[in-house]
Amino acid sequence: MTLLRLDGVHASYGEAQVLHDISISVARGERVAILGRNGVGKTTVVNACLGIARLRKGTIAFAGQTASAIRHFTAARAGIAVVPQGRRIVPGLTVRENLLLGAAVGRSGRWSFETVCELFPILRERADTPGTAMSGGQQQMLAIGRALMANPDLLVLDEPSEGLAPVIVDELGETLVGLAAGETSILLIEQNFSLVHRVAERYYVMSKGAVVEEGRLEGLSRESLKKHVAV
Numbered sequence: 588m589t590l591l592r593l594d595g596v597h598a599s600y601g602e603a604q605v606l607h608d609i610s611i612s613v614a615r616g617e618r619v620a621i622l623g624r625n626g627v628g629k630t631t632v633v634n635a636c637l638g639i640a641r642l643r644k645g646t647i648a649f650a651g652q653t654a655s656a657i658r659h660f661t662a663a664r665a666g667i668a669v670v671p672q673g674r675r676i677v678p679g680l681t682v683r684e685n686l687l688l689g690a691a692v693g694r695s696g697r698w699s700f701e702t703v704c705e706l707f708p709i710l711r712e713r714a715d716t717p718g719t720a721m722s723g724g725q726q727q728m729l730a731i732g733r734a735l736m737a738n739p740d741l742l743v744l745d746e747p748s749e750g751l752a753p754v755i756v757d758e759l760g761e762t763l764v765g766l767a768a769g770e771t772s773i774l775l776i777e778q779n780f781s782l783v784h785r786v787a788e789r790y791y792v793m794s795k796g797a798v799v800e801e802g803r804l805e806g807l808s809r810e811s812l813k814k815h816v817a818v
């Protein structure tokens with residue numbers, strides 16, 4: 588069953604149109620990647636879903652609701668949680684407090700402080716230290732844990748591998764595959780081919796605000812991507 592569907596989406600910031608006729612879907616429990624170089628509009632796909640970029644044409648539907656009903660402040664309540672680029676750990680708050688922010692939306696499900704700490708034990712060990720005092724990899728776990736605390740149906744990750752050592756990226760890949768096995772759909776925005784390869788079942792490649800290639804991961808080679816993505 589389709590969870591998220593964008594059909595013929597044109598989206599803009601003010602007068603500047605960024606997305607041109609984008610059609611993308613994510614099924615329940617599916618792991619989908621959006622690839623493409625810097626500035627091609629990957630984050631804007633998410634921003635269009637959240638009502639941050641303006642939908643000029645086309646439709647966006649999530650779990651049977653049209654996008655006009657989903658706005659930034661209600662997306663988490665509708666079941667979309669975003670792990671933003673750069674992680675955005677809130678300075679001055681402890682690890683525990685950062686996690687609890689994610690739960691503020693009030694959706695129930697399998698994720699709580701306890702279950703998130705079972706997934707990422709370091710978050711329990713560091714629960715009372717400032718979130719921003721942790722390493723990059725640990726902050727990424729915190730950002731993912733915070734998003735899970737909202738018990739989302741769709742977890743969107745915007746360049747989660749940025750700044751992480753390859754071994755940490757491999758661990759992250761395993762975690763994300765495990766989450767989808769638990770029925771959380773994954774939309775992974777990435778330039779790191781090896782993470783995409785490990786996690787995604789289907790992919791879309793974007794260039795200049797449009798989808799220029801799509802398919803199943805088995806059909807995606809490093810060579811075919813070189814012209815669109817940093818590998």
Ligand SMILES: Nc1ncnc2c1ncn2[C@@H]1O[C@H](COP(=O)(O)OP(=O)(O)OP(=O)(O)O)[C@@H](O)[C@H]1O
Nearest residue numbers: 600603605623624625626627628629630631632672
């Ligand atoms: N809030 C905004 N207001 C105006 N223009 C924006 C805004 N956010 C992004 N843009 C512009 O939209 C275009 C697409 O940006 P977007 O962030 O979606 O790309 P991206 O593929 O996610 O790249 P990156 O990996 O660098 O984040 C860029 O030209 C960018 O400058």
